[in-house]
Amino acid sequence: MASDPSANLLASLTLFADLDTPQLEAIDHTFEEVAFAPGERILRQGISGSNFYVIVEGEAAVRIDGTERATLARGDFFGEMSLLLGEAPSADIVARTALRCLMLPGPDMRGFLLRYPPVMYRMLGTMALRLRAANRSSDGG
Amino acid sequence: MAASAAAERGVGPSPPGHYPVVVVGSGPGALQVCHELDALGIGYAAISADPSPGGMFRKLPIFQRLLSVTKPYAWAEQHARPYEWYDWNSLLSDDPAISALMPSIMDGSSSFPSRPEMERNLATFAERARIPLRYDTPWQSTRQADDGRFVLGTPAGEYTCRVAVFAIGMAEPWRPATPGIGEVPHYVETGPVESYAGKRVFTVGKQNSAFEIATALLPWARQIVMASPRPAKLSVVEHSLTGVRARYLQPYEDAFLANGVFLLDMRIEAIERAGDGYTVRMRGTLDGRELAYAADAVIATTGFSVPLGDLPQLGVATFAQGKQPALTPFWESVSTPGIFFAGTISQAAGGLKKHGIPSNSGAVHGHRYNARVLVRHLARTIFGQELERPRLSRADLVPFLADQLTLAPELWNQRSYLARVVSLEPDDGIRDEGVSPLSHFVDTPGPDAVAVTLEPTPEGHIYPAVYIRRKGAVEERVLDADPLNDYHGAAVQRALEEILAAFD
Numbered sequence: 079m080a081s082d083p084s085a086n087l088l089a090s091l092t093l094f095a096d097l098d099t100p101q102l103e104a105i106d107h108t109f110e111e112v113a114f115a116p117g118e119r120i121l122r123q124g125i126s127g128s129n130f131y132v133i134v135e136g137e138a139a140v141r142i143d144g145t146e147r148a149t150l151a152r153g154d155f156f157g158e159m160s161l162l163l164g165e166a167p168s169a170d171i172v173a174r175t176a177l178r179c180l181m182l183p184g185p186d187m188r189g190f191l192l193r194y195p196p197v198m199y200r201m202l203g204t205m206a207l208r209l210r211a212a213n214r215s216s217d218g219g
Numbered sequence: 220m221a222a223s224a225a226a227e228r229g230v231g232p233s234p235p236g237h238y239p240v241v242v243v244g245s246g247p248g249a250l251q252v253c254h255e256l257d258a259l260g261i262g263y264a265a266i267s268a269d270p271s272p273g274g275m276f277r278k279l280p281i282f283q284r285l286l287s288v289t290k291p292y293a294w295a296e297q298h299a300r301p302y303e304w305y306d307w308n309s310l311l312s313d314d315p316a317i318s319a320l321m322p323s324i325m326d327g328s329s330s331f332p333s334r335p336e337m338e339r340n341l342a343t344f345a346e347r348a349r350i351p352l353r354y355d356t357p358w359q360s361t362r363q364a365d366d367g368r369f370v371l372g373t374p375a376g377e378y379t380c381r382v383a384v385f386a387i388g389m390a391e392p393w394r395p396a397t398p399g400i401g402e403v404p405h406y407v408e409t410g411p412v413e414s415y416a417g418k419r420v421f422t423v424g425k426q427n428s429a430f431e432i433a434t435a436l437l438p439w440a441r442q443i444v445m446a447s448p449r450p451a452k453l454s455v456v457e458h459s460l461t462g463v464r465a466r467y468l469q470p471y472e473d474a475f476l477a478n479g480v481f482l483l484d485m486r487i488e489a490i491e492r493a494g495d496g497y498t499v500r501m502r503g504t505l506d507g508r509e510l511a512y513a514a515d516a517v518i519a520t521t522g523f524s525v526p527l528g529d530l531p532q533l534g535v536a537t538f539a540q541g542k543q544p545a546l547t548p549f550w551e552s553v554s555t556p557g558i559f560f561a562g563t564i565s566q567a568a569g570g571l572k573k574h575g576i577p578s579n580s581g582a583v584h585g586h587r588y589n590a591r592v593l594v595r596h597l598a599r600t601i602f603g604q605e606l607e608r609p610r611l612s613r614a615d616l617v618p619f620l621a622d623q624l625t626l627a628p629e630l631w632n633q634r635s636y637l638a639r640v641v642s643l644e645p646d647d648g649i650r651d652e653g654v655s656p657l658s659h660f661v662d663t664p665g666p667d668a669v670a671v672t673l674e675p676t677p678e679g680h681i682y683p684a685v686y687i688r689r690k691g692a693v694e695e696r697v698l699d700a701d702p703l704n705d706y707h708g709a710a711v712q713r714a715l716e717e718i719l720a721a722f723d
Contacts, residue, residue, distance in 0.1 A: 100448070127635070183572075
């Protein structure tokens with residue numbers, strides 16, 4: 079049986095900040111809460127069938143070919159790139175601490191974003207920030 | 220073997236004392252763990268708060284037959300290993316006198332056993348397997364002694380062990396924090412159908428338990444309203460057992476025919492007493508519309524949690540509002556080594572959850588295999604046993620893997636969760652390493668090896684997947700799905716040969 083986090087918890091996460099209470103309650107029943115031990119992999123580079131995650135508690139490392147590239151923390155999300163591109167993840171996401179996340183099954187991602195445009199807009203904003211950071215990094219800036 | 224170990228031990232219930240393992244529970248998860256411990260000669264005690272075996276099946280489901288099938292006449296012969304694929308309710312044994320018990324107990328009126336039939340199935344297994352369960356002995360407390368051993372307190376005395384396995388089910392009624400919901404009966408407290416004659420019945424929730432009740436009340440209730448924030452998910456749409464099962468779809472059809480059943484996607488804000496009945500106040504999930512419904516009866520079909528007792532105080536980490544323990548791929552507490560979980564609770568170890576589709580660990584046909592893998596893991600890693608790792612010739616390897624993909628009930632019942640592993644080390648040859656959690660194989664360094672399993676697509680098609688581990692790196696290869704699930708054909712053999720060429 080799926081485990082449903084509380085709407086209050088969702089409201090405290092930036093990604094869902096623009097939704098009202100009934101919408102949060104609906105999302106509460108759409109996502110499933112999942113837990114990972116330190117060192118456990120959540121996304122696996124090159125392995126298909128992944129899902130979308132939002133971190134509720136703890137930290138995770140982004141690793142590409144074994145090299146750590148970034149740290150994710152509460153409110154950060156991951157898995158959307160591979161789902162949008164229809165490809166296996168290009169990085170491992172590994173729990174650095176005990177980690178609690180909200181999980182949306184990969185096949186539900188498109189319908190979810192279309193149903194909640196404010197969430198899609200927040201996600202685009204975050205992705206734009208990531209793109210800018212990547213551009214600056216590649217420019218040596 | 221199991222029978223001889225049990226015979227040597229005698230059949231009496233486990234007295235308090237020191238044991239390598241203590242198993243708590245007497246449902247299918249506990250019984251399977253006990254039988255596997257017997258099979259490997261690991262000493263244990265087994266205790267249960269209940270007066271007889273069966274776990275939740277002593278009382279639930281309330282009205283209907285089980286949701287899990289047993290087909291007496293299947294493609295495979297009873298007692299053959301592939302038959303387990305078609306018999307989701309029998310526990311596992313290498314002993315034909317104990318295996319495939321369920322079909323011999325069912326009366327033939329349905330492929331879904333009745334609750335009493337399932338209870339008899341489990342009681343028969345416990346008796347024939349001579350499991351030394353001590354009933355009416357509730358586990359009351361847990362502490363860890365200075366030497367690391369666990370001490371389980373019961374009214375009969377203390378049980379001390381190196382490993383404790385809790386198979387205590389997910390049967391503790393759980394309610395959300397909705398105002399007033401504590402005043403209405405939970406699913407487990409639902410009355411006899413006659414008591415709902417002519418009434419307006421409201422269920423908080425739209426999952427299987429709600430649909431079970433609605434199905435039973437269709438001939439009795441005046442009106443049935445089922446509400447929760449999210450639309451009902453159907454197993455035939457979701458392609459997983461987490462959705463409402465096909466057997467319970469009549470209320471769903473009635474709702475679309477406007478025939479006395481209503482499915483509302485609304486947030487339940489409060490349940491208030493109103494005379495002999497209730498007023499249920501709701502707000503629309505998408506449109507924010509307010510609605511008050513006058514109900515004669517309200518039933519909270521809001522799910523269950525694990526009765527973890529004092530384990531969180533011992534250090535067992537939990538998630539999902541404390542409802543489930545956080546587990547490793549081998550079902551051990553991530554925070555308190557030596558505490559393991561079996562049975563329905565084993566679903567807390569989610570595995571890869573490819574495409575979000577969960578394992579079947581929440582049902583007997585899934586967790587019975589977890590129990591077998593768990594006990595072999597205990598034997599190897601804690602009790603120092605060298606388990607048999609049969610050698611395979613290179614010529615036999617592809618037919619062996621094709622056999623697993625076509626016939627192995629572990630892989631078909633626990634898709635994308637359990638895998639058959641074969642190691643291919645230059646110095647040690649080719650060895651069958653048995654069944655392993657797939658996430659363990661994918662995530663843990665180990666010798667060069669190949670693991671095969673079956674996996675579902677989001678559309679519900681099932682295909683074989685092969686994971687290759689070479690020099691510490693794991694690569695995924697998928698094969699085409701066969702319309703008749705037969706992977707003995709030449710095309711599959713060629714594909715497997717091509718994959719395995721990496722090791723030659």
